[in-house]
Amino acid sequence: MEWLRKKKNNQQVALALEQQRAEKLAIMGAQLLALRQEQGLSLEQVVMLTKIPRRLLQAIEEGNFNDLPEPVYIQGLLRQFADALGINGTKFASTFPISSQQANPKFTGKTPRLGQLRPIHLYFLYIFLIVCTVNGLSQLLNNATLQVSNSQNSPDSEKEYVVKPEAAQAQESLKVKPVSDNLNSLKETQAVQIGVTLKASSWIRVIADGKTEFEGTLPEGTHRTWKAQEQLTVKTDNAGGVLMSVNQEKAKEMGEPGKMEEIQIAAKPKF
Known part of the structure; x- marks a missing residue:
């Protein structure tokens, strides 16, 4: 009868952990809802920032534990939600309880059988396989297109395209405002600096040399500065409420x- 007693104890522990997760989710969801409303953001705007489906964000805010996936995935959703609202998502989400086995999985040397996977795991496995297949086909098509295009170009233009194809495509697809001369110069450049002053509370994202330095809502009257060695990108949802200066020049809306x-500023070349 010892095994029966252990089984009953394990069931009680599992139920207690589920109850603890549900209660913690209700508290954290209410905090995120209050913070979102305080910043004047709609749920649709948060969907655009996080790429998380609206039904999952709503389930988090309402504390609907049963409408969400596995606890380890809930913790990831909480982190993305908090990051979008301008707080430390990693620290915030770490307070949500997950099992020690999920948090620190150990390798046992045995390959798990497919029958041991839960339906949610199979769902993500199918999505992963589909994405890999699509990416592979897309890469094959791109390579074939490049070979045909390169055969029709001169040797000089072919060399230029092969050296930096991604940069050329990015320059054609992105809308870049001419804030200084020679933005696309390949000469040696010096650091670029921007300063922003908020005339009205606005959401803003700043990317320096490909790394996101800030993303969140800044209140009216805030002044912040950022630097980059190669390029700065500034994006806001209220362009008229943000004054921006480049390299300490006069600020403009x-x-x-x-x-x-969205505005991109490249470093000025050194002559």
């Missing part, structure tokens, strides 16, 4: 009030 705008 990024655009029209209430409109989303």
Whole structure:
């Protein structure tokens, strides 16, 4: 009867852990809801920032534990949600309880059988296989297109394309505003600096040399500066509420009030 007693104890522990997760989710969801409303963001705007489906974000805010996936995935959703609201998502999500086995999986040397996987695991496995297949086909098509295109170009243009194809495509697809001369120069450059002053509370994202330095909502009157060695990208959902200066020059509005705008500033070349 010892095994029966252990089984009963394990069931009680599992139920207690589930109850603890549900209670913690309700508290954290209420905190995220209050923070989102305080910043004046709609749930649709958070969906755009996090790429998380609206039903999952709503389930988090309402504390609907049964409408969400495995606890380890819930912790990841909480981290992304908190990051989008401008707080430390990693620290915030770490307070959500997950089992020690999920948090620190140990390798046993045995290959898990497919029958041991839960339906949610199979769902993510299928999605992963589909994405890999699509990416592989896309890569094959791109390579075939490049071979045909390269055979029609001169040797000089072929060399230029092979050296940096991704940069050329990015320059064609992105809308870049001419804030200084010679932005695309390949000469040696010096660091670039921007300063922003908030005329009205606005969401803003700053990327320096490919790394996100800040993303969140800044209140009216805030002044912040950022530097980069190669390029700075600034995006906001209220262009008329953000004054931006480049390399300590006179500050100008990024655009029209209430409109989303993105500006890229490249470092000036050294002559």
